[in-house]
Amino acid sequence: MSEYNQVTSEIVKELRGLLGNRNVIYEDKAKLETYSHDEVDDEEYAHMPEVVTKPANAKEISKIMKLANRENIAVTPRGAGSGLSGGAVPITGGIVLSLERMDKILEIDEDNLVAVVEPGVITNNINELLAEKDLFYAGYPMSVESCFIGGNVAENAGGGRAVKYGVTGRYILGLEMVTPEGDIIQLGGKRVKDVVGYDFVKLMVGSEGTLGIFTKIIIKLLPLPRHTVNLLILYKDIETAINMVPRILTKSDKTPTAIEFMDKESVLLVYKYLNEHLPLKGAEALLLIELDGNDEELMEKAYQSIGDVCLNSGAIEVYVADSATTRERVWKMRRNIPEAIQTYSEIKSSEDIVVPIANIPDLLVKIRKIAAQNNVDIFCFGHAGDGNIHSSIVKKPGTEQANWEENLEKTRREIFQETAKMGGTISGEHGIGHKRKKYMKDIMDSATIELMRRVKLAFDPNNILNPGKIFDIEEAK
Amino acid sequence: MKLIVPIKQVPETSNVKMDPETGTMVRSGVEQIINPLDLYAIEAAIRLKEKFGGEIITLTMGPPSADKALREAIAMGCDRGILLSHKDFAGADTWSTSYVLAKAIEKIGDYDVIFCGERATDGDTGQVGPGIASWLKIPFLTYVSGIDQTNQETMTVERNVEAGYQILKIQKPCLFTVVKEINFPRLPTLKGKKKARDIEIPTWTPQNIDVDPENLGLNGSPTRVVKISKPKVSREGEKLMPESDQEIEDSVGKLIEYFEKLEII
Numbered sequence: 001m002s003e004y005n006q007v008t009s010e011i012v013k014e015l016r017g018l019l020g021n022r023n024v025i026y027e028d029k030a031k032l033e034t035y036s037h038d039e040v041d042d043e044e045y046a047h048m049p050e051v052v053t054k055p056a057n058a059k060e061i062s063k064i065m066k067l068a069n070r071e072n073i074a075v076t077p078r079g080a081g082s083g084l085s086g087g088a089v090p091i092t093g094g095i096v097l098s099l100e101r102m103d104k105i106l107e108i109d110e111d112n113l114v115a116v117v118e119p120g121v122i123t124n125n126i127n128e129l130l131a132e133k134d135l136f137y138a139g140y141p142m143s144v145e146s147c148f149i150g151g152n153v154a155e156n157a158g159g160g161r162a163v164k165y166g167v168t169g170r171y172i173l174g175l176e177m178v179t180p181e182g183d184i185i186q187l188g189g190k191r192v193k194d195v196v197g198y199d200f201v202k203l204m205v206g207s208e209g210t211l212g213i214f215t216k217i218i219i220k221l222l223p224l225p226r227h228t229v230n231l232l233i234l235y236k237d238i239e240t241a242i243n244m245v246p247r248i249l250t251k252s253d254k255t256p257t258a259i260e261f262m263d264k265e266s267v268l269l270v271y272k273y274l275n276e277h278l279p280l281k282g283a284e285a286l287l288l289i290e291l292d293g294n295d296e297e298l299m300e301k302a303y304q305s306i307g308d309v310c311l312n313s314g315a316i317e318v319y320v321a322d323s324a325t326t327r328e329r330v331w332k333m334r335r336n337i338p339e340a341i342q343t344y345s346e347i348k349s350s351e352d353i354v355v356p357i358a359n360i361p362d363l364l365v366k367i368r369k370i371a372a373q374n375n376v377d378i379f380c381f382g383h384a385g386d387g388n389i390h391s392s393i394v395k396k397p398g399t400e401q402a403n404w405e406e407n408l409e410k411t412r413r414e415i416f417q418e419t420a421k422m423g424g425t426i427s428g429e430h431g432i433g434h435k436r437k438k439y440m441k442d443i444m445d446s447a448t449i450e451l452m453r454r455v456k457l458a459f460d461p462n463n464i465l466n467p468g469k470i471f472d473i474e475e476a477k
Numbered sequence: 478m479k480l481i482v483p484i485k486q487v488p489e490t491s492n493v494k495m496d497p498e499t500g501t502m503v504r505s506g507v508e509q510i511i512n513p514l515d516l517y518a519i520e521a522a523i524r525l526k527e528k529f530g531g532e533i534i535t536l537t538m539g540p541p542s543a544d545k546a547l548r549e550a551i552a553m554g555c556d557r558g559i560l561l562s563h564k565d566f567a568g569a570d571t572w573s574t575s576y577v578l579a580k581a582i583e584k585i586g587d588y589d590v591i592f593c594g595e596r597a598t599d600g601d602t603g604q605v606g607p608g609i610a611s612w613l614k615i616p617f618l619t620y621v622s623g624i625d626q627t628n629q630e631t632m633t634v635e636r637n638v639e640a641g642y643q644i645l646k647i648q649k650p651c652l653f654t655v656v657k658e659i660n661f662p663r664l665p666t667l668k669g670k671k672k673a674r675d676i677e678i679p680t681w682t683p684q685n686i687d688v689d690p691e692n693l694g695l696n697g698s699p700t701r702v703v704k705i706s707k708p709k710v711s712r713e714g715e716k717l718m719p720e721s722d723q724e725i726e727d728s729v730g731k732l733i734e735y736f737e738k739l740e741i742i
Binding site for chain 2: 131132134231232276277278279300303304307308311317318319320321322323324325326328329330
């Protein structure tokens with residue numbers, strides 16, 4: 001099964017016939033290279049495609065899939081390539097199917113509060129257009145200016161607003177999709193309720209491009225909240241900061257849209273990276289809390305009460321950012337942490353663990369211990385409000401490369417073990433892809449994985465679409 | 478020390494849209510914020526006060542809703558605010574605006590230093606700061622990037638110029654327009670926000686200050702906007718993508734020819 005045929009010049013000719021010359025990249029190494037990786041740093045996860053195709057519609061995709069099945073060639077679908085699990089990497093070569101040309105917002109249906117978009121639309125652009133109509137789409141991945149909505153659906157992206165609004169899946173009402181065998185099917189629709197048959201829309205969300213290629217996405221819209229306020233709260237230690245998170249969630253009148261955590265080390269790196277400086281007043285940990293709503297007075301009351309609670313339970317200072325300038329300033333810090341870490345050490349691995357929120361304090365203490373024992377640096381930041389902590393395991397500048405690989409593996413295993421013990425899991429929003437594939441067995445029982453394999457084969461009997469992601473088909477036999 | 482910070486409320490322009498018909502900005506639904514460059518002036522004043530004590534008064538001329546900008550400045554650390562708001566002020570250009578602000582500052586009186594932002598992000602003229610100083614007949618420095626010394630009579634400051642820095646001594650009272658390099662503006666604190674919510678901000682009209690009605694608003698402004706047009710950006714270019722050795726050689730030849738024509742080489 002794993003033996004795929006090579007893409008021959010005849011096949012390229014056929015693809016060019018289907019899509020036009022300019023929409024097929026072949027033999028141009030510089031151009032192909034772009035499609036060989038996503039945003040996972042480590043080169044070991046990259047792989048060159050044999051050919052890149054850029055279809056313009058479902059019919060063309062259907063033809064590509066039929067050709068691929070006929071010729072036994074793997075197809076890897078690709079959005080913006082901003083993923084963090086290697087999901088869009090063509091690990092067996094073959095065809096990359098890039099959705100970059102399918103970038104139209106097809107319809108904004110204000111009466112039904114839905115929009116219909118193509119998969120290659122930059123998620124941020126949807127919200128820019130919707131804002132003019134006082135509407136918004138609540139999915140908010142952090143790579144706002146680059147990621148595509150199609151990738152968001154494929155990965156069930158989470159991001160900054162999940163505490164209040166949940167993750168991408170909550171807003172996907174329907175899909176037009178090309179199956180791995182090339183059929184064009186419609187799932188769901190502009191309907192709030194639908195219990196006819198299995199919920200394939202939910203199955204597709206987060207399927208990491210292994211079960212189908214989305215060609216139209218129907219997203220649910222919400223009225224745009226008129227006011228947004230952020231609190232940036234300084235704490236003398238991580239425990240006090242994190243212990244506040246469950247309290248804020250359970251005790252405050254208003255559910256925050258986001259509760260983000262940053263340790264001092266991450267913040268100092270981002271200060272340097274952005275040429276930014278806000279007095280930390282001796283803080284070791286920061287929380288960034290966001291509230292939104294329509295009534296300005298209620299908002300003021302809500303942030304005042306959360307702020308007071310924080311100050312009364314050990315916070316050093318509470319900064320308030322309620323203008324476009326100040327809000328962007330605090331979020332820019334949070335968003336740029338991954339890039340800032342990159343400037344500290346290029347050799348790193350970004351993890352995406354998630355635990356029940358009450359376990360976050362314990363987890364962070366354990367992570368620090370594990371880092372010290374394994375001689376690596378770990379920067380922790382992320383979505384404290386939903387238990388999804390991003391920990392960047394970073395090679396200490398000056399340590400040996402050989403030791404690093406060993407240390408990384410050991411660190412990762414130990415963190416995953418601790419996470420599992422707490423009822424957590426190894427990815428909250430980045431996905432498994434092929435980067436975390438080998439840890440699936442540590443976190444999921446074999447009967448469940450076997451069921452997933454059968455689902456995959458039901459959709460894709462020849463294992464053509466994005467093979468080698470999440471789990472391997474071969475091991476089933 | 479008595480420090481004065483005139484500020485301006487401007488539309489948030491990071492995502493600005495232009496009306497293709499009129500050539501003006503689409504203002505509906507656009508958030509109003511403190512001119513981002515004024516934040517550096519506010520911070521400079523707060524730091525000076527932290528060092529030497531005193532009082533910071535912030536003022537703005539604008540519609541009643543501009544009171545929000547003053548409250549934000551107070552939340553950051555200014556002590557009180559004054560709103561200059563009246564229909565007769567409306568439509569003022571930089572000449573008339575600086576006239577009214579200067580008259581208001583004269584009424585406040587007894588000030589040591591006035592801090593202004595370098596320019597406003599909407600009008601982008603950079604004229605109001607120097608205008609105020611001219612009306613008040615006090616010395617001023619633009620593009621101030623650092624404050625070295627503050628004495629009873631004088632101040633020594635760094636000024637950003639094209640080739641580097643100037644270090645200049647200036648007689649007080651004086652006015653500075655400051656650049657971004659001068660500091661990192663602080664964020665308002667929860668305590669500051671509360672103070673700003675509760676404080677009373679007086680509104681001054683032409684009746685409150687000693688102004689000549691002839692100099693106010695659109696009628697008092699010598700500037701006339703005759704037409705707003707969008708500059709056309711036109712670029713011409715040629716892309717050379719040589720692959721073979723011969724093509725590379727030809728391309729280099731073409732580049733040399735091009736540079737010679739432009740007298741670059």
